[in-house]
Amino acid sequence: MSGVPLERSLAGHVPVMPEEVVRFFMSGGEPESMVDGTAGHGGHLAALLEALPGTRFIALDRDPDSCEHLRRRFEGHPGVTVRNSSFSKLPEVLLEIGISRAGAAFFDLGLSSSQLDDPSRGFSHSTEGPLDMRFDRGSGGVTAADIINRSSERQLADIFHRFGQERHSRAIARAVVRERPFELTTQLAFTISRCVRSHHVKTLSRIFQALRIAVNDELDELAKLLGTLAGVLAPGAPVAFLTFHSIEDRMVKLELRDSGSFIPGKPFFLRPSGAESVGNPRARSAMLRTGYRR
Ligand SMILES: C[S@@+](CC[C@H](N)C(=O)[O-])C[C@H]1O[C@@H](n2cnc3c(N)ncnc32)[C@H](O)[C@@H]1O
Structure with missing residues (x-):
């Protein structure tokens, strides 16, 4: 457990490009099931749940503290199943839940402000804490x-x-x-x-x-996800990634554009508005990549 009370440590995350994310997933109709592979504080998940009320959401996070928060936030919501797992294990998680192919998937890479702002996690260079950094x-x-x-x-x-x-x-x-x-x-x-x-x-x-x-072996985790993603999505399923640095963005771009398993979205990427970048510094380097399972 973190040294900061859970509610306080998770309170500060502002989701990046939430309107663009919701608009993209709404444009394909309402899928039966959808994966939020990095559900974090649940900001995007709450917005997606409101926009797609008939969809069953599988919410994953590698961080047990985030999962505890998600379970509390969506407690009693029959449309949300939370699993403490890396997205690299998505095929196993879906198999266990009994979903053969998900109808949509979203991944918001990196870390949340709640994790960054909690000194006991050691992610921030500006507050004193142990050099930990494990999700x-x-x-x-x-x-x-x-x-x-x-x-x-x-x-x-x-x-x-x-x-x-x-x-x-x-x-x-x-x-x-x-x-x-x-x-x-x-x-x-x-x-x-x-x-x-x-x-x-x-x-x-x-x-x-x-x-x-x-x-956190983040690039290997992402490579594993990208290698198995097409196999767990239904034909035509929309998929979107929020990337925050050029290495992960390039990996996502190559998979969605060149692997032959996806059709790149149109537009293939979106950047946050100037107003959002001013209001939320975390948004500044964000890139929203979109595509559809072929
Ligand atoms: C940017 S935050 C997500 C915020 C979320 N979209 C929201 O609106 O609250 C990224 C989350 O992904 C989680 N994460 C990082 N790597 C992961 C992985 N390989 N599998 C699953 N979750 C991961 C982190 O623990 C963090 O909670």
């Missing part, structure tokens, strides 16, 4: 501290470069190895900031993003 803390998987304190300088530089596209990756890796061990987010942030003269907040965000991706 599922019960999994026993590696933490950000494990990666930071045990990887070689070269491995760290690779992580910072590949997953954060950080041009100071080598210098930062060198400084980290010189000054480790680290236990706290703020200790690591201090070392990173000293390596770069300007734009250190952007560098901090990139390094923390890179660590989060590595800790």
Whole structure:
């Protein structure tokens, strides 16, 4: 359990592009079943539930705290089934529930503001907390501290470069190895900031993003999902992804456009309005990718 009471820690998430998401899924009629593979705080789910009242929703999240919140928020709603699972296990989850092919699917990648704002999760460079960053803390998987304190300088530089596209990756890796061990987010942030003269907040965000991706094996999880998604969707099923960085967006784009299993939506991508980007900083880098199962 997080160190912050659940209601408070989950209160702050504002869904990104909710109107565009709902409009896209409404345009195909009302599916019998729909997967929300990253249900998080349930913001999109609540909007979709209102727009598609006859649809059965399968809400997945890898984070047990998010699932606890979802169960409470949608308690007594017969149209929502919550499962604490990674979307990479979607075929197994649907099999267990008895759905052979879902009628629609939505994935809002990355992390929620509730997770980012909870210091005990260690996702944020601006608040002090343990270097954890696991979506599922019960999994026993590696933490950000494990990666930071045990990887070689070269491995760290690779992580910072590949997953954060950080041009100071080598210098930062060198400084980290010189000054480790680290236990706290703020200790690591201090070392990173000293390596770069300007734009250190952007560098901090990139390094923390890179660590989060590595800790949760996010690109492998996404690759597994993309490899099995077509097999669990009914012909014609609409599918949409909200992506937040170029690596995941490229993976989604290639699957929806070039795999032969999907027809790209028209438009193939949407960006948030200027007003939304001003009001919700998390929306700024968002890209809504759409397609249909062939
Ligand atoms: C951006 S938030 C979703 C917010 C949600 N759409 C809302 O409106 O409240 C992303 C969520 O995906 C979850 N997540 C990340 N990777 C996942 C994975 N591989 N499988 C399932 N959930 C995942 C995170 O725990 C987080 O709760």
